[in-house]
Amino acid sequence: TKKTLPQRENDIEQLEAKLKSLESSADQTDKKIQKQEKKLKSDIAERKSDVRSMQEKLTELEQNEDLHSKAVAFPDIARQARDETANLHAGDAENLALWNQFLPACLEAIQNVYDRLDIHFDMSLGESYYHPMLADVVESLKQKGLAKESQGAICVFIDGFKAPFIVQKQDGAFTYATTDLATIKYRAEELKADRVLYVVDSRQSEHFQLLFATVNEWGFQNLELQHVSFGSVLGKDGKPLKTRAGDNVGLESLLDESIQRAYAIIAENDDAKPEGPELSEDRRQEIAKIIGLGGIKYADLKHNRDSDYMFDWDKMLANRGDTATYMQYAYARVCGIFRKGEIDRVTLRENQSALKLQDETERALALQINRYSETLESVAIEAR
Incomplete structure (x- = not known):
């Protein structure tokens, strides 16, 4: 980590210089330019956050005598890890076991x-x-004249890209790029796929640009490949969401906290009822799970997937506004209306009689619902 820190800081300086150049020379009314600037700012903020986290961990390491002594005693542990990965790829029996x-x-x-x-x-x-x-993929790329040796590694060089597409490292280990190429070949030849979507962080966009360009040169021009990118989740401070220790927030801990927060709201509301609580403990837990998980899913899906968004527990679990909780609340009220009116929903759905839309709001709602299939088709095509 200490060795890579200067390079990471240098990368940030280069991105900041690129942003400054873009801001001073480009047309600021151009939406494409605005999008590029926004992406650069987000990337810079995230990289700075990562560097701060690395610096804090290095400080913690140096202050912790036990960890520091181990780091000094095993300075080559990162290289050893890479060597073991290469051994695993080579089929080493102990590593495979x-x-x-x-x-x-x-x-x-x-x-x-x-x-x-x-x-x-x-x-x-x-x-x-x-x-x-993987070995056959590398050999095929060599035979087609796409891959060649560079500083001991096997790389594909694509016009228009500064960075090479590394398919085999100096130590003989294969890379994610090699695996991605193998999966594309398998999906095209064995699964007969005509479209493949990659739902991956927008920071991997350059990797996928190189991947798709390599695949096109490799001979799979008829296969449609799309990087369905998404932005970062930010904390209230506008920086990438982190734990108090500066680490990335794990999904399971996020789900747990969402359910716990939903449970606290449910318990408070139930306990405050004039005639006393109505829900059993099991029912409270069940509803908390529905609201907690639904809140996270909806909060993530409602935003433009390319954009970063700020994660806010209070807004996410609010029972008013554009939230899953509000929709769930509205659905529960509709179900209550059916119960009070003694209307069986299954029978109602099976009833083929014509609807009488007498109010303008009823008509507007019906038209919106009627667009559901159209919306699904649009989502399938545009992946958003």
């Missing part, structure tokens, strides 16, 4: 998060599935 030991626990932990969010996959192939294909 360890990998097979760790994998089930990792998959179980990931599945727990998917289950909490009610996320399901029709088909799932891990990165390791493509590992046997």
Whole structure:
């Protein structure tokens, strides 16, 4: 970390110089320029936050005698980690045995998060599935004249890009780029895919530009590839959301806190009822989960996915405004109207009689609901 800090600081200086040049020479009324400037400012802020976090950790390390002594005793630990990764890629028996030991626990932990969010996959192939294909990918790129050796690594150089697309490192280890290329080849040839979407952080945009350009040169011009980028989640201070210790906020801890906050609101409202609480403890927990998880999902999806947005617990769980809680509250009230009117919703849906829209607001609502399928089609096409 200490070795990479100067380079990270230099990267920030270069980005700041680029932003200054853009601000002084470009047309500030041009929306594309405005978007570029906004992206640069966000990138600079995030990188500065990362540097501050690194500096704080270095200070903590130097002040912690035990950690500092270990860092001094094992100065090459980062290189050793890279060497072990290369050994794993090369099929080293000991590394493979360890990998097979760790994998089930990792998959179980990931599945727990998917289950909490009610996320399901029709088909799932891990990165390791493509590992046997990686050497052939590099060889194919060489044969087509796309990949060549550069400073001991195997790289693809694309016109218009300063950085090379590294497909095999000096130590022989493959990269994410190699795996991405293997997955594209598999999806095109085996799955017969005609469109592939990559839902990944906008900071990886250059990687995907290089990937797509390489794929096009490689011979998969008929496959539509799209980077569905998204911005960063910011704290109330306008900086990337971090824990008090300066680390990235984990998704599970975010879900836990959202449910806890929702539970506190539910319990307070239920306890304040004139005739006493109405909800059992199990029911409180159930509703808290629905509101807490729904609040996070909706807060994330309602924004333009390309834009950064500020994460605010109070706004996210508010029962007024553009929030999941407000929609859930409105839905509960509608269900209450049906119950009081003794109207069976299933029977109502199956009723083929014509609707009588006598009020202008009824007509406006019906027209909006009628656009639902149109909206879904638009989302599928534009991925937003």
